[in-house]
Amino acid sequence: MASLIEEEERRRGRNMRPGFTRPWEPAMSAGDPRDIDALRAQRAEVDAMLGFRYAEDAHQKARAWWRLVQARRARSAIQVTELPPLPAPPPGALTFAQKILARFGRFRPERATVPPYLR
Amino acid sequence: MSTPSFPGTRLRRNRTDAWTRRLTAENVLSTGDLIWPIFIMDGENTISAVPSMPGVSRVTLDRLVGHVEHAAKLGIPALALFPMTPPSLKDAEGTEAKNPENLICRAARLLKREFPDFGLVGDVALDPYTDHGHDGVIRGDYVANDDTLEILQIQSVIQAEAGIDIIAPSDMMDGRVARIRAALDAKGLIHTRIMSYAAKYASAFYGPFRDAVGSGKALRGDKKTYQMDPANSDEALREVAMDIAEGADMVMVKPGMPYLDIIRRVHDTFKVPTFAYQVSGEYAMIAGAADRGWIDRERAMMESLLAFKRAGCAGVLTYFAVEAAEVLRRG
Numbered sequence A: 001m002a003s004l005i006e007e008e009e010r011r012r013g014r015n016m017r018p019g020f021t022r023p024w025e026p027a028m029s030a031g032d033p034r035d036i037d038a039l040r041a042q043r044a045e046v047d048a049m050l051g052f053r054y055a056e057d058a059h060q061k062a063r064a065w066w067r068l069v070q071a072r073r074a075r076s077a078i079q080v081t082e083l084p085p086l087p088a089p090p091p092g093a094l095t096f097a098q099k100i101l102a103r104f105g106r107f108r109p110e111r112a113t114v115p116p117y118l119r
Numbered sequence B: 001m002s003t004p005s006f007p008g009t010r011l012r013r014n015r016t017d018a019w020t021r022r023l024t025a026e027n028v029l030s031t032g033d034l035i036w037p038i039f040i041m042d043g044e045n046t047i048s049a050v051p052s053m054p055g056v057s058r059v060t061l062d063r064l065v066g067h068v069e070h071a072a073k074l075g076i077p078a079l080a081l082f083p084m085t086p087p088s089l090k091d092a093e094g095t096e097a098k099n100p101e102n103l104i105c106r107a108a109r110l111l112k113r114e115f116p117d118f119g120l121v122g123d124v125a126l127d128p129y130t131d132h133g134h135d136g137v138i139r140g141d142y143v144a145n146d147d148t149l150e151i152l153q154i155q156s157v158i159q160a161e162a163g164i165d166i167i168a169p170s171d172m173m174d175g176r177v178a179r180i181r182a183a184l185d186a187k188g189l190i191h192t193r194i195m196s197y198a199a200k201y202a203s204a205f206y207g208p209f210r211d212a213v214g215s216g217k218a219l220r221g222d223k224k225t226y227q228m229d230p231a232n233s234d235e236a237l238r239e240v241a242m243d244i245a246e247g248a249d250m251v252m253v254k255p256g257m258p259y260l261d262i263i264r265r266v267h268d269t270f271k272v273p274t275f276a277y278q279v280s281g282e283y284a285m286i287a288g289a290a291d292r293g294w295i296d297r298e299r300a301m302m303e304s305l306l307a308f309k310r311a312g313c314a315g316v317l318t319y320f321a322v323e324a325a326e327v328l329r330r331g
Helices: A004-015 A024-028 A033-053 A058-078 A096-103 B018-023 B061-074 B103-114 B145-162 B176-186 B204-213 B234-246 B257-270 B280-291 B297-311 B321-330
Strands: B034-041 B047-049 B057-060 B078-084 B119-124 B166-169 B193-200 B250-254 B274-278 B315-318
Touching: A033 A058, A033 B061, A033 B103, B034 B061, B034 B103, B034 B321, B057 B061, B061 B103, B061 B321, B078 B103, B078 B204, B103 B119, B103 B145, B119 B145, B145 B166, B145 B176, B166 B176, B176 B193, B176 B234, B193 B234, B193 B257, B204 B280, B234 B250, B234 B257, B250 B257, B257 B274, B257 B297, B274 B297, B280 B297, B297 B315, B297 B321, B315 B321
Parallel strands: B034 B057, B034 B078, B034 B315, B078 B119, B119 B166, B166 B193, B193 B250, B250 B274, B274 B315
Antiparallel strands: B047 B057
16 A cells, blocks of 8 residues: 555556656646646645745745745746736845845846845 | 323424524534535636635635635634646546645645644545546446546545545445545554545536536536436445445435435434535525525525434535524524
């Protein structure tokens, strides 16, 4: 029983598409792969958003915000439609330099790097 | 029992005042009897109405906590989760059911973190995930029992690992409770309960639910080769007996109101916690008639729920759960 999923993977292995590691992946190819990739990216962003919303302290919240930014970055690469705006960075999420850029409206989270203390 | 006779006996005496009616009530409905079924879907920041179920909505995960907060405050003990799977993730084998990142599992993790005291009921069946809308995999032109069981085992384990407290197999495959129990136990999930949809009838009352989860249009054919014939009553007892023998902790009769006789027989015969699912069609009948002003929504709702208690139910899955809990709180 410990390996039900593994057994399933082995059993269906011959049908699996290269690069996929779970038994549900090849069957999902029944749909348009772009739709599925977009859906996964959206799910990842929603999870990141929930992580951000329910983070317990300021440090966790700042880290969660950057995870959200990264999820948005990945999603933007797949989905060309307009996406809802991200929440503003919480206190402690930006470095001094990033804060200055933000003050002048020049800060672009999708291009910025995560501050070392939040990695 | 001797037959009481008039005028020495006047049964109306005990109905004279509200307080005697309360004092002599044989059955009482409480908030602790209610399980609230909710629909979850992919997307962001959306609560969308289900047209055929006035007052019922589908919610995205980022709105889920807010959506159920009120139910938690009202003291509703448990939620039953049903996913609306995007068409791109549906296939003939229902493989999204085995994805630990599917909607149900993600919702369970979120709800357990935010509301650890809420009981979570997870629907186990393949119909939300198959492109043909059936509860199992199809081999030839038949819904294949034993091949489906393997998938249900995995589905149950991943749901329980995500935080689902009660696995509720609704598929009506033979032998599924035993296989699910074995799979859960092998993973050490010995406290995960099983509420089997033991007597689930091939009913016309499920239509609005299928709209809500998006499986109605997809369904090819009907489910009469695995769900029960509405003509049968003894067969329901055999179904329940098998599920109890296989390890079901609670059993369910579905639909509810048209099958109160079955609930009564199950309760009297087995003395196990017996639940009813007041299904979408039952809900839609009351809500639809009330919307047109033909019946009093609140009174019809409370009367229908009390009927389940009178028939012997330990509890009811009902879309009215929040509304009923509000009425009960008001007193």
